[in-house]
Amino acid sequence: MPQSKNPAVGGKNYDPKYSAKGAPNRGGSNNQGSKSPGHRGFRADEGAPKKARWNADERAAKANDRPAYGDRPAYGAGRSERPATGARTERPAYNNDRPARSNDRPSYGDRNNSAPRGDRPSYGDRNDRPARSNDRPSYGDRNNSAPRGDRPSYGDRNDRPARSNDRPSYGDRAPRTDRPAYNNDRNNERPSYGDRNSAPRTERPSYGDRAPRTERPAYNNDRPSYGDRSSAPRTERPSYGDRSERPARTERPSYGDRAERAPRSFEDRAPRRSNDDRPPRRDFGNDRPSRSDDGDSKFYPKRSENGAKPTFAGGDDVVLERLEAIATTASDVVGVTFGDLGLGENIVRELAALGAPSPFPIQAATIPDVLAGRDVLGRGKTGSGKTIAFGAPLVEKLMENNGAKDRKMARKPRALILAPTRELALQIDRTVQPIARSVGLFTTQIYGGVPQYRQVSALQRGVDIIIGTAGRIEDLIDQGRLDLSEVVVTVLDEADYMCDLGFLEPVQRILRQTKKGGQKLLFSATLDKGVASLVKEFLTNPAVHEVAGEDQASSTIDHRVLVIEHRDKSRIIEELVNRDGKTLIFSRTRAYAEQLAEQLEDAGVKATSLHGDLNQARRTRNLQMLTSGRVNVLVATDVAARGIHVDDIDLVIQADAPDEYKTYLHRSGRTGRAGKTGTVVTLIPKQRKRRMDELLDRAEIEASYMSAGPGDAAIQELANV
DNA sequence: AAAAAAG
Numbered sequence: 144m145p146q147s148k149n150p151a152v153g154g155k156n157y158d159p160k161y162s163a164k165g166a167p168n169r170g171g172s173n174n175q176g177s178k179s180p181g182h183r184g185f186r187a188d189e190g191a192p193k194k195a196r197w198n199a200d201e202r203a204a205k206a207n208d209r210p211a212y213g214d215r216p217a218y219g220a221g222r223s224e225r226p227a228t229g230a231r232t233e234r235p236a237y238n239n240d241r242p243a244r245s246n247d248r249p250s251y252g253d254r255n256n257s258a259p260r261g262d263r264p265s266y267g268d269r270n271d272r273p274a275r276s277n278d279r280p281s282y283g284d285r286n287n288s289a290p291r292g293d294r295p296s297y298g299d300r301n302d303r304p305a306r307s308n309d310r311p312s313y314g315d316r317a318p319r320t321d322r323p324a325y326n327n328d329r330n331n332e333r334p335s336y337g338d339r340n341s342a343p344r345t346e347r348p349s350y351g352d353r354a355p356r357t358e359r360p361a362y363n364n365d366r367p368s369y370g371d372r373s374s375a376p377r378t379e380r381p382s383y384g385d386r387s388e389r390p391a392r393t394e395r396p397s398y399g400d401r402a403e404r405a406p407r408s409f410e411d412r413a414p415r416r417s418n419d420d421r422p423p424r425r426d427f428g429n430d431r432p433s434r435s436d437d438g439d440s441k442f443y444p445k446r447s448e449n450g451a452k453p454t455f456a457g458g459d460d461v462v463l464e465r466l467e468a469i470a471t472t473a474s475d476v477v478g479v480t481f482g483d484l485g486l487g488e489n490i491v492r493e494l495a496a497l498g499a500p501s502p503f504p505i506q507a508a509t510i511p512d513v514l515a516g517r518d519v520l521g522r523g524k525t526g527s528g529k530t531i532a533f534g535a536p537l538v539e540k541l542m543e544n545n546g547a548k549d550r551k552m553a554r555k556p557r558a559l560i561l562a563p564t565r566e567l568a569l570q571i572d573r574t575v576q577p578i579a580r581s582v583g584l585f586t587t588q589i590y591g592g593v594p595q596y597r598q599v600s601a602l603q604r605g606v607d608i609i610i611g612t613a614g615r616i617e618d619l620i621d622q623g624r625l626d627l628s629e630v631v632v633t634v635l636d637e638a639d640y641m642c643d644l645g646f647l648e649p650v651q652r653i654l655r656q657t658k659k660g661g662q663k664l665l666f667s668a669t670l671d672k673g674v675a676s677l678v679k680e681f682l683t684n685p686a687v688h689e690v691a692g693e694d695q696a697s698s699t700i701d702h703r704v705l706v707i708e709h710r711d712k713s714r715i716i717e718e719l720v721n722r723d724g725k726t727l728i729f730s731r732t733r734a735y736a737e738q739l740a741e742q743l744e745d746a747g748v749k750a751t752s753l754h755g756d757l758n759q760a761r762r763t764r765n766l767q768m769l770t771s772g773r774v775n776v777l778v779a780t781d782v783a784a785r786g787i788h789v790d791d792i793d794l795v796i797q798a799d800a801p802d803e804y805k806t807y808l809h810r811s812g813r814t815g816r817a818g819k820t821g822t823v824v825t826l827i828p829k830q831r832k833r834r835m836d837e838l839l840d841r842a843e844i845e846a847s848y849m850s851a852g853p854g855d856a857a858i859q860e861l862a863n864v
Numbered sequence: 865a866a867a868a869a870a871g
Contacts, residue, residue, distance in 0.1 A: 563867065563868075564867065564868080565867095565868085590868090590869095591868065591869045591870080592868095592869085594870095594871075595869090595870080595871065596871080599871095612867090612868055612869090613867095613868055613869090614867090614868040614869040614870095615868085615869055615870090616869095617868090617869075618869045618870070619869095621869095622871090640867090643867090645866085645867065645868075646867075646868075649868070731865060731866085732865060732866080733865085733866075754866085755866065755867060755868085780865080780866060780867085781865080781866055781867080782866070782867065784866095799865095802865090
């Protein structure tokens, strides 16, 4: 019997709860509900709301219903026993696969009452958890809130008048969103014990360090709080999300230098490789230019002397194919300030505080057009400052038309930023939020994997900018809790990726919910014709920008290909990772990422993993572990390929070679940042050599090949580059 | 194959 993910209705495994997944018409009023009243999927019948939501009591009851630990699936249970893919939270934790772990620690039964392990405060604290909601200080901000259990339903919350006054700045609050909600974590979604175990016990410095609650993944630790900001020495400030994705001002190659380098003609650049990276689309038909046309500069008009900008003919497939763009060179922006570009004083000041005193080329190129209200396609290589390129003018625009004066409750959001992964959405918010706050606008993150409560309540208080991922945004729309009809600016970050199979349709559905004629901004380091369908439907006469002189020749990345025997892969990786400095390893599958991380840990390497089979709390925490340096090695799937910034990754290992040149570019773009050097090592079996050649060719990357086996000195040298 | 939704 085939393992269909979408069994036919009535099939043995059919579960109405999941039937709407991915279907264009979601919220499926035609779905069957459970016939038994006690079942969570029970549908009382026609008059009922389309989704019967649990109330607090039901939730509590549900929590109590949970089987005792002893009744749960055996810890040794393999993944195959896991329920259908959809049921993430219920699945036995990963670490079930980690038999080694459980040996060196007491049984679960012992654990609850056991004495503190190492220097970690007693687990007693944990067992007391239910009490948390009472003494937990942070929610005290919401001074009047009833205890969780009694809290009014979401629908009632509009009535709370006090909110807008005592609301702490979003800047201060942000970490909470990230934090797995207590209730959920404990009652519904409590990380399985298996999950917990996988935290590297020995390295865990203290309980406080590891609980997401105290540690607040990613935020406070890494940078001074907003309050402290002014006093924090700018230069010492660690990366700030995307901001740091670009070279530190002081360290990047001077523009003068870059300008002097014989500028590689724009004609040679990216568009060429875009031509045949995917099967011909019907849209492009016979008009697809052959590769030999590439050098024909008539497709790439340069900026004319009078500065007149060639325009992009929206809907013209041939032009889009070539992604005709205005190339801005670094020398064009010398001496230009953000103020010159049309940004207001507050924003300019905030940008400086964020470490961006003057615009980068991609920013200088796109900001005026965004402010002018045009649709924009922007391409700038990884770490070239794209987040600010759209974030800052977006805020400026929102402020101009309407302003921050109108802060009424439950106002509808006016801008939307879509990202492909939750981590990226978070990171974008870390950059955009302070800019927005500097002019009194609010942002909120809307992404899955965390309870929706906080997101919904933020919406009900009223936010101006939404930053999130497709699934949860659609979910909230379906629930009637999110209304995009006033969204006048929409940004797609990693826009080409958002047009990939699986993303395109949700993105289209979301864009259709936004205000007609609203401005659309599409950005990506590898922006190409793949966005054609979106451009055609949603954009009007977009301005297309890219930055000249950003090619591999100017890169600080050393690309290596290691031709190896497949059976040696793990050992070679172990040897490569035996070094100082942060290493990011990409794996094709989640399972291998997990396995490899475990293997490295067993070998004494401080390593962890990042992939979609982890719950969001773990994902955030594990990424933070690399950021903070608590681990040196992160093994990730392509969830970490795009946009994610971690300072000082100096080695990227591709345990599995990517299939697409764009993936290669994005993965390798995690290193060599801030003008620092970085190395990318791709492991391939020799039969893959030819494919690899083609891929590198398309990516316009020059890499050196080398054959190696375990123990070869060459590997140690590589590790120490 | 991965990613993106569950109160």
